[in-house]
Amino acid sequence: MAGAIVNLNSLSRHLGDWRAAGSEDVAYRSLADALKGLVLDGRLPLDARLPGERRLAEGLGVSRITVSAALDRLRADGFLTSRVGSGTFTALPFSRAERLEGLFHVAPGPEVMNMATAVLPAGAPVHAAYARALESLPPHLPGHGYDPIGLLPLRRAVAEAYVRDGLPTGPEQIVVTAGAQNGLGIVLRAFARPGDAVVIDHPTYPHAIEAVVRAGLRPVPVALTAAGWDIDGLIGTIQRVRPRLVYLLGAHQNPTGHVLSAQDEAAVARAVAGVGGLLVLDDTQRELWFERAPPGPAAPGPHVVRLGSMSKTWWGGLRIGWIRADVDVADAVVRARASMDLGTAVIEQLAAAHLLAGDQTPVIERRRTLAGREAALSARLRLRLPTWETTRPPGGLSLWVALPRPVAADLVVQAQTHGVILAPGTRFGIDGAFQRFVRLPYCLPETELETAVDRLADAWAELGDRPARRAKTPEPDLF
Numbered sequence: 001m002a003g004a005i006v007n008l009n010s011l012s013r014h015l016g017d018w019r020a021a022g023s024e025d026v027a028y029r030s031l032a033d034a035l036k037g038l039v040l041d042g043r044l045p046l047d048a049r050l051p052g053e054r055r056l057a058e059g060l061g062v063s064r065i066t067v068s069a070a071l072d073r074l075r076a077d078g079f080l081t082s083r084v085g086s087g088t089f090t091a092l093p094f095s096r097a098e099r100l101e102g103l104f105h106v107a108p109g110p111e112v113m114n115m116a117t118a119v120l121p122a123g124a125p126v127h128a129a130y131a132r133a134l135e136s137l138p139p140h141l142p143g144h145g146y147d148p149i150g151l152l153p154l155r156r157a158v159a160e161a162y163v164r165d166g167l168p169t170g171p172e173q174i175v176v177t178a179g180a181q182n183g184l185g186i187v188l189r190a191f192a193r194p195g196d197a198v199v200i201d202h203p204t205y206p207h208a209i210e211a212v213v214r215a216g217l218r219p220v221p222v223a224l225t226a227a228g229w230d231i232d233g234l235i236g237t238i239q240r241v242r243p244r245l246v247y248l249l250g251a252h253q254n255p256t257g258h259v260l261s262a263q264d265e266a267a268v269a270r271a272v273a274g275v276g277g278l279l280v281l282d283d284t285q286r287e288l289w290f291e292r293a294p295p296g297p298a299a300p301g302p303h304v305v306r307l308g309s310m311s312k313t314w315w316g317g318l319r320i321g322w323i324r325a326d327v328d329v330a331d332a333v334v335r336a337r338a339s340m341d342l343g344t345a346v347i348e349q350l351a352a353a354h355l356l357a358g359d360q361t362p363v364i365e366r367r368r369t370l371a372g373r374e375a376a377l378s379a380r381l382r383l384r385l386p387t388w389e390t391t392r393p394p395g396g397l398s399l400w401v402a403l404p405r406p407v408a409a410d411l412v413v414q415a416q417t418h419g420v421i422l423a424p425g426t427r428f429g430i431d432g433a434f435q436r437f438v439r440l441p442y443c444l445p446e447t448e449l450e451t452a453v454d455r456l457a458d459a460w461a462e463l464g465d466r467p468a469r470r471a472k473t474p475e476p477d478l479f
Helices: 008-015 024-039 053-060 065-079 098-102 126-138 154-164 181-190 204-212 231-241 262-274 327-337 346-357 363-382 408-417 446-463
Strands: 078-085 085-091 113-115 174-177 197-202 217-224 245-248 279-281 304-309 321-324 398-402 420-424 437-441
Touching: 008 024, 008 053, 008 304, 008 437, 024 408, 053 065, 053 085, 113 446, 126 346, 154 174, 154 197, 154 321, 154 346, 174 181, 174 327, 181 204, 181 245, 181 279, 181 304, 181 321, 181 327, 197 204, 197 231, 204 217, 217 231, 231 262, 231 327, 245 262, 363 398, 408 437, 408 446, 420 437, 420 446
Parallel strands: 113 420, 197 217, 197 245, 245 279, 279 304
Antiparallel strands: 078 085, 174 321, 304 321, 398 437
16 A cells, blocks of 8 residues: 555544544644554555645645644654654554554463454464475475366355355355455456446445455445344345345345344345346354354356355364355456456465364364354453443354444554554444444453453543444445
C-alpha cells in the first residue's frame, strides 16, 4: 500500500462527528483518537500518505494548531511517521518487522494479547507432515514445479473427504490453491467482470469483501438475522439483482458462527441457478464443530463451487486451499489463474496430502480444545462483562459479541492501551456497519482468554458513558 494517498473528503466522512465540546486541547486529543481508531480498525491503510496540515485543517474545519497537535501525538504514539520531502504516513506502533505482521501475529508478546486473529498454532502433526513431505519431495524435483491444478495425491485426498461427506467428487474436480482466499480471487477473475454484482452475507469475512472490491465488483450485502440467514430476503435479492456470483460462508460463518441448513443451502442454490449465476460456498471452518457436524454438502450442480482450506483446521501458515467445482468450471479456473499465479508450492501440497490422508485424531482434539476455550471465554464474559451479549456457536473459532452501545471503534482504541488487539465489527461489514459488535476469537489458552477479558473489562469501564464517535460510511475513494 506504500504510496497510497488518503482522500480528504473521504477521510472527513470516515471521521464523522469526532469533535468534543470544550477547549482546543480537548479537540486535538479527540482528533488524534479518531484517526488512531481508523488505523486500528483497518479503514485507514498502513503506509498511506495524509494530506498536509493546512489542507487537513481546512477540510476538517479546525485550526492548524489543532491538526498539528493531533499529528504530533500520533507520531509520538507510533501511529504516524514523517519522511522528509515525502509527507506523513500512517503506521502501527511496532518495529518494521512487527508492523508487516500487523494484527495477524498470533502471539505478539506477553504485554500484548491478540484477540483479532482467529487461528490456532500448529501442532506436532503439522511438523511431522512437513518432515514426511521433505522425504516425498525428490521425485518431484526433476520437473519444472509449476502445477496450476495441484498434485494428484492431494486432489485425491480432498475428493475423498467430500465423498465421505456425501458429495460425489473426483480428483478432476479439485483445483489446489494457495488458501481459500486465493481460490476466491481466482474464481472472481474467471467468472466476473468489473461492475458485476456479488451477493454476500453480512457480516462476512473481511478479506472476501476486499477481494470483491479489488476485482472491481459490486458487493451486495444481505443481512444475517440473530438466528442465521434471512433466506427469503437472500433469495429475493438474488432474483432482483441477478448477481454473477453469490458468496456465502455456510458452515460456522465468520464471524457469527451460524450454520446454513441443508434445506436452505439447496434453496439458495436453486435461486442462483435461476438467474444463471455461480454459488460460491466457503467451507474453511466446516470441520471445526463442537458436538454435531454441520449438514453435508446439499447443493451439487455445475453452478456450485466450494472453497476449502488447511489453514483454519490445521495451521494458518500452511497456505493450501482448494476449489471443488464441476469439471468445466475447474478447467475455466485453471485457465484464469495464470495471470495470478503459476500454481502452489509442492512441499506445502505434500504436507497437506499427508495430513488429510492420515490420522484425523488431531482434528478431533482441536474440536475439544476449541469447545473448552469457548466455554472459558463465554464464562469470563458473563462474569466481567454481563451487558455484552453473545450466543454460543455450534463451532468455529470466535464469538460475535454485541455491545450495549455502538462504540466498537472507541473500544478498539481503549483496549489497545490495555494491551489487547481487537477486531471491531466494522471490519466485517460494508458502509460502516456493525459498530455495536466485536469479534472475539477463542484461540488463546484459557488463562490468557480470561486475562484478555479482564483487560477488556477495564477498558470498557474507562469508556463509561462517553458518546460514541459516529464514523460515517467508508468510501471506495479512501485511497
